[in-house]
Amino acid sequence: MAARVRALETILVQKGLIDPAAIDVIVDIYETKVGPRNGAKVVAKAWTEPDYAGWLKKDATAAIASLGFTGRQGEHMQAVFNSDDTHNLVVCTLCSCYPWTVLGLPPVWYKAPPYRSRAVIDPRGVLEEFGLTLPPQKKVRVWDSTAELRYLVVPQRPAGTDNWDAERLAELVTRDSMIGTGLAKEPVAA
Amino acid sequence: MPDEPVFAEPWQAQAFAMTVALHERGVFTWAEWAQALSREVKAPGAAADGGDYYDCWLRALETLLAERKLAPTADVDDLAAAWERAAHATPHGEPIRLENDPQGGHF
Numbered sequence: 001m002a003a004r005v006r007a008l009e010t011i012l013v014q015k016g017l018i019d020p021a022a023i024d025v026i027v028d029i030y031e032t033k034v035g036p037r038n039g040a041k042v043v044a045k046a047w048t049e050p051d052y053a054g055w056l057k058k059d060a061t062a063a064i065a066s067l068g069f070t071g072r073q074g075e076h077m078q079a080v081f082n083s084d085d086t087h088n089l090v091v092c093t094l095c096s097c098y099p100w101t102v103l104g105l106p107p108v109w110y111k112a113p114p115y116r117s118r119a120v121i122d123p124r125g126v127l128e129e130f131g132l133t134l135p136p137q138k139k140v141r142v143w144d145s146t147a148e149l150r151y152l153v154v155p156q157r158p159a160g161t162d163n164w165d166a167e168r169l170a171e172l173v174t175r176d177s178m179i180g181t182g183l184a185k186e187p188v189a190a
Numbered sequence: 191m192p193d194e195p196v197f198a199e200p201w202q203a204q205a206f207a208m209t210v211a212l213h214e215r216g217v218f219t220w221a222e223w224a225q226a227l228s229r230e231v232k233a234p235g236a237a238a239d240g241g242d243y244y245d246c247w248l249r250a251l252e253t254l255l256a257e258r259k260l261a262p263t264a265d266v267d268d269l270a271a272a273w274e275r276a277a278h279a280t281p282h283g284e285p286i287r288l289e290n291d292p293q294g295g296h297f
Contacts (some may be wrong), residue, residue, distance in 0.1 A: 001201050003273040003277070010288065012208065023208060031203065094228045097224060105196050112240030113293070147225075148221065
């Protein structure tokens, strides 16, 4: 595999289609700079600022871009908000479309066939495997990502965090809670 | 489930970044890319645990570039073999360079 990648790179550089320095920059961005911390900032801001939450609901692409997180693939973002009666879960049945700008690159299980096929057919079963059992009256909505539209789940703000600021709240927002396979962490009792 | 590093091996990062760069140059649309990748990850024989994801990724990239006559498969085969020979001919600890291919003649 490594030799084939080098071969492709050699050809593309010779043809002037890629610049090796630009490739290194992209690798660095995805290895070290983008990740679920970006998404956690978006969620915590929505929890603390109702105006921002409203904007995020109406135009997630712009609301997220306002924090400096812009997509490289021209994709649109939609934020789906968990509530007392609905839990949201994101999958890409096609391949592995994922909101890179806010979550980084997807975990292995997100890309694996079992999750991609079962999240739609049996979302509750999948959630239970993640240790998340929802009350039967709670609806589960599954969102299937595409190359053009990616979803970010906004988990519910945990109880007991009334006086917390956004920075502290962001610590409670896990990657899985923004895919929908988990909830935000509960505050640890002081 | 434990978190894994973003890329398991350096070539995965290179293949990923080349795809992003080629898309930004307009060589293919992201929808075309998603379709190509989908074909590979849904092909019979794809690993159930997604462990061959970047193998699928690379095949999808090679297919798109071959279709666009930007990197014909035969050229990639030849150059990959040259890189392999260069790797074997390069003393351990030194960067591998295509010039080290004992059969040479690539430029």
